[in-house]
Amino acid sequence: MKYAYYPGCSAESSASAYDATSQMVAAALGLELEEIKDWNCCGATEYFSIDSLPAYALVARNLALAGRQGTSEVIAPCSACYVNLKKVDERMGDYPQLNSDVNEALAAGNLSYTPGSVRARHLLDVICNEVGCDAVSEKVVRPLAGLTLVPYYGCYIGRPEGGFDDVENPQTLDRLLKGLGATVPDYSLKSSCCGGHMTQIGTEVALGILRGLIDLAAKLGADAMVVACPMCQLNLDVYQNQLNSHFGTTYRMPIVYFTQMMALALGMEAAELKFEEGLVPAGPMLEKWQAAEASPQPRKKKSKKALPMPEPLDGGDSG
Amino acid sequence: MKIGVYTCHCGGNIAGTVDCEAVTEWAGRLDGVEVSREYKFMCSSLGQELIEEDIKEYGLDRVVVASCSPHMHEPTFRNACQRAGLNPYFLEMANIREHASWVHKDRSEATEKAMALTAASVARVRYNEPLFARLSPVNQNTLVVGGGVAGIQAALEIANAGYHVYLVEREPSIGGHMAQLDKTFPTLDCSACILTPRMFEVGNHENITMLTYSEVEEVSGYIGNFEARIRVRARCINQELCTGCGVCEEKCPAKVVDTIFEAGLGRRKAVYRPFPQAVPKFPVIDQDNCIWFQKGKCRACEKFCPTDAIDFEQDDRILEIEVGNIIVATGYDAFDARRISQYGYARYPNVFTALEFERMTNAAGPTEGNVVLRDGETQPDSIAIIHCVGSRDVRYREHCSRVCCMYSLKFAHMVHEKLPNATVYNFYIDIRTPGKDYEEFYHRLLEEGTVFIRGRAASITDATLTPEEEGKLIVTAEDTLVGRQRRIPVDMAILSTGLEPRHDSHEVARIFSISCSREGFFKERHPKLDPIATMTDGVFIAGCAQGPRDIPDTVVQGAAAAARVLSIIGKGEVEIEAAKAEVNDLTCVGCQMCIESCPYSAIEHLEERQKARVIEALCKGCGTCVAACLSKSITLYHFTDQQLVAQMRGAMDALFELVPA
């Protein structure tokens, strides 16, 4: 299937590794991506705070352009872009007045958009639910055996209006990484916030949040944290040094994109996957992987007195 | 034709939105109307006397009351007509409250609609024919469905009055949720100690036929004359021979987690009695987990049973019974805590549900009453109790479950008693203690040192931030009385899960021809004045099947349902609605379409004459057959084509006159 592709502003600078590996992985899985021509910024979380109608119009321009290219689904790798595209489309459908206001604004640029005509999809959603985790795992040539990877989804995978996974305990990335052969612990902060723009406004708050996230991953023995959003990557990676000096900690936790890890498992060369763009070096993780041999996990013995554990509800309460 | 029209103000309920004076005046000009009056409360005795006097004075032969839904007051006004010597079916009601004043805001539009509805009834009533209600004898047996404390109470009341009861319970033993509880608030008496004598009485009562491990599959008939088909599932135990010694249970090698009685906290065997005081005392073989049934080997129980009571060949039995009344008391399900993932149930071992904790504190439960963590050994030093799990949340259950505050207080007390050094936190939104001695119980807990934090718990997590939090579960919440976030590290968390309708409440409702309210609990006839009856005569509801409530209220409702049944039995006969269908022999072609369409199986086919015939005693007057009949041969009395067409005409004519085109 052909998809419109919305790279998002960070693709050109801070997250070019994500953009590059997203395209490589998509090609390997047979997903046809066509970049929206002359797309503009989605406004991140800033525009809605200052003025809401222009914020809607800003996003709607991209949807209108995607529609004009003849696609009915647009893939965004960045979670914030994904949420903005989805929110604007859905709200325009829910509120007729908003729809006509936004279209009146678009008309000033000779554009129009019909709500519901272009569906926003997160790259992770398309890979796990269209291609399928099983299909991906069949394509794995170099399993990520020996690596413990902590999946970190951030806020926007299931929020605000229930995306493609459970709001509180999403599973898609867990399943994907397991399918790549990695050991994936249950990371209870998986959908917590990374602090967003607080790193730039109230650094103190944000550093505390980031420390908690990295600390739990480290306790679980993670070789790296795997993310699906440039904002998460930026906060966790770029501010890691600062938080170490602030709290006197010594974390060296590589923060990598899920597309980088997929590309690795699908057999692409590590040297081409821009791991060096991370401020925290991913080298030790890669070396460990190359040296590792799959070793079975030791099983914990349960005491005789232990009470039965309830069965989990499969798939969470996402629908 | 002399018609009297009576427009009711219903205090301000109607008059607040509808101009009753205008309706009255307008109705007075309608064809055939002799008198038209308005009154503040037509249903009051003065209002009724007004009608009666007019009937006598003006010689009225038809009456229209424009007021509320016929649901509540049709019998009232029919009786008034009858007292004045008029056939009660000469009354029509126009519903200008639910259909006009309550659903419209605009006064003139509401008034126009009220006029049209009244005109429709006036046009119809002239075609009403005199009908006579029939009396039918009442079968003195009663069916009680559900053997929780509600069903037990109802069954005992009726049986003790000398009438026979069939008590049908789905599980292997009666007792319901109350049998699982340890202590009961606010007096803290032991649940088993007060319930088992009642269970025993039921099991041995000469007037009670107890059918456990059974379910009602089909019900037909009507008040006083129901027939029910009951499936008695195979226990694989010969009850004539079994002494209840329990050897089979001891020897059975198949162990499974008991998600019903032990709420998942303990295990049972494939052949089992849910608990030692179970009534009846006979075990059942759970075929889904029995090694013999699944793999074709084992039969250990059979080998060891001293009386040869194991019978693998037993089949389900189908029992057909006749009863006059039915009480449905099927209780509630506990909310599934896994649905709220941020509380980590089934993720973190030391998060427990309320029912698990009941079993844990119970001396007969899996931990012999010791409060311990999931490892079965370690005693917790700190415990958080989270209120309103699944309740008071529009995304799950909007209702307040009524008992959780109280049982949460009870849990706190149990912990103080068993682990005097442990700290107990209660996270609540509001503490609700509406009951005798309930607020006093709360005060007692305050004195005992329970920590109360006002704030709905936001999450339970294992992600720690400080060394003190290490290895603990952290409950996060806003302490709303302080206005700040707090993180409380604890060893154990208990989720006070709410009460919700049984997962199959809609299917069960269909079997008994009753309905469910929005939440899924069974719908009562009237929320205030008749919370025991349903819209189906002769079918009553009791206990948590109608809505969440505690044991005292459940017992009261069980007894009340029994009283209603006894009053019907005492009367000996019931009036059967006169609105019945009748087949016109001359035009019926014997196609039998109506027979298929009738939901009450009230139509029979006369083979020799190739005609359909309505069995009057079974017909409920629903009218489905009228619509199904291709040759238009069926008439439903009180809803004849002539009457309905006149009613529609009346409404349309009025609208043409009232609303300018």
Added chain:
Amino acid sequence: MTLNPNSVYGRIISELHGGEKLRSCLQCGMCGGSCPSGPDMDHTPRKLFAMIAAGQDDEVLRSNTFWYCVSCYLCTVRCPQEIPITDIMYHLKHQAIQAGLYTTDAVDFSETFIGHVENYGRAFEFGLATQFYLAHHPLGGLKMGPMALAMLSRGRLNLRPTRIKAVRQLRNILNKAKEIGARG
């Protein structure tokens, strides 16, 4: 109850899609307990809603609560009354700016960001960092120095903004939207 349509409460209810749901707040504290920025807000979201209901408009608009909101939507998905809390936070920022009542430089951060978007059609991380920090945190900016250098050396910061082709079209759309927004 009729609300003063110009009060903070009245404006949330009349101007924001779904804003009327704020009336059904139970004051349960789920939002306040869930918010990742909660420890640093001067009032939790719940408390702020109580203040809004009590008509303490001035104090509400001076609060840092909504400026510290990171738009994570956790409160929104957890609120038992389905109140669109995050959207209310956006609306409060909007009201505070209009009233000129804010004590934070988050506004300037947002405005700098938006300025770039309106001029280039794309966000400009390097420009944002330099302009914002030079204006507000010259010292903080110094601390950021090594970080920015590290990013530059890894090709993760562009020194020049990217500009879309149809900047004029975009500006027309945004100006029109502002015009429609202003007519209310």
